[in-house]
Amino acid sequence: MSEEEGRQREARQRAKTDFRFDDARLCFAFAGTLADRGTAEPFERLGRPEDLGRWCVESGCAAEAPDCTSEELMQAVRLREAIQRIGQTLAESRPPALEDITLVNTAAAKPTSVPELSADATAVHWTGGNVAAVLSMVARDLIALCASEQRSRVHLCGNPTCGALFVDTSRAGARRWCSMKTCGALLKKRAYRAKTQK
Structure with a gap:
C-alpha cells in the first residue's frame, strides 16, 4: 500500500467514526452508533466511554x-x-419484545437534562446532563415516536449493508434511504455504474 493510499484509508476510517445526525430522529441517531448492521462486521462507534461522552455533546x-x-x-x-x-x-408492523419495552421505560424514567435558553433567545442548551439524563432523552424520543402517527412511517434503510432506521417524512412516503447523502448517493452511483457498464 502506497503512502497516499494509506492516508486515504486513514481518512475513510476517521470519517467512519463520525456520528450521523442527518435526517435522523434522536433515538435513531443513537441506534446508528453501530454502523453497517447488515454486514458480517458492523462498525462500533461507541467503542470507549469517551465516545459516548462525545455523542452526548454532538447530539x-x-x-x-x-x-x-x-x-x-x-x-x-x-x-x-x-x-x-x-x-x-415498527418497520415490520409487529409487536416488540417486552424486555426491550422495559429497558426503554426504565431509561426514560430517569430525570433528563434541563433546557436553558440563551441570552438572545436564539438557542437552547441542555445543562446538568449526565449519561443517564441523556439516555433518558433518547428513550423518551422513542416513546414519543411510538405514540405518534409517524410510527407507521418507520423504515429500515434500503441499503442492505446499512440497517439504519429512519422516519419517512416525505409527502409521498416513498423515501428509501436513511440519508440521501450517504446510502442514497452510494446506491445511485452503483446503479449508474452498472447501467453504463452494460
Whole structure:
C-alpha cells in the first residue's frame, strides 16, 4: 500500500467514526452508533466511554461531555440495541419484545437534562446532563415516536449493508434511504455504474 493510499484509508476510517445526525430522529441517531448492521462486521462507534461522552455533546443533549464509566457505556449499548429492535418491529408492523419495552421505560424514567435558553433567545442548551439524563432523552424520543402517527412511517434503510432506521417524512412516503447523502448517493452511483457498464 502506497503512502497516499494509506492516508486515504486513514481518512475513510476517521470519517467512519463520525456520528450521523442527518435526517435522523434522536433515538435513531443513537441506534446508528453501530454502523453497517447488515454486514458480517458492523462498525462500533461507541467503542470507549469517551465516545459516548462525545455523542452526548454532538447530539446536542449535553453542553459538556459527561464523565462516562464502562458500566454506563454497557447500559447505553443495551438501550441502543433495544431501540434498534423496537424500531425494526415498527418497520415490520409487529409487536416488540417486552424486555426491550422495559429497558426503554426504565431509561426514560430517569430525570433528563434541563433546557436553558440563551441570552438572545436564539438557542437552547441542555445543562446538568449526565449519561443517564441523556439516555433518558433518547428513550423518551422513542416513546414519543411510538405514540405518534409517524410510527407507521418507520423504515429500515434500503441499503442492505446499512440497517439504519429512519422516519419517512416525505409527502409521498416513498423515501428509501436513511440519508440521501450517504446510502442514497452510494446506491445511485452503483446503479449508474452498472447501467453504463452494460
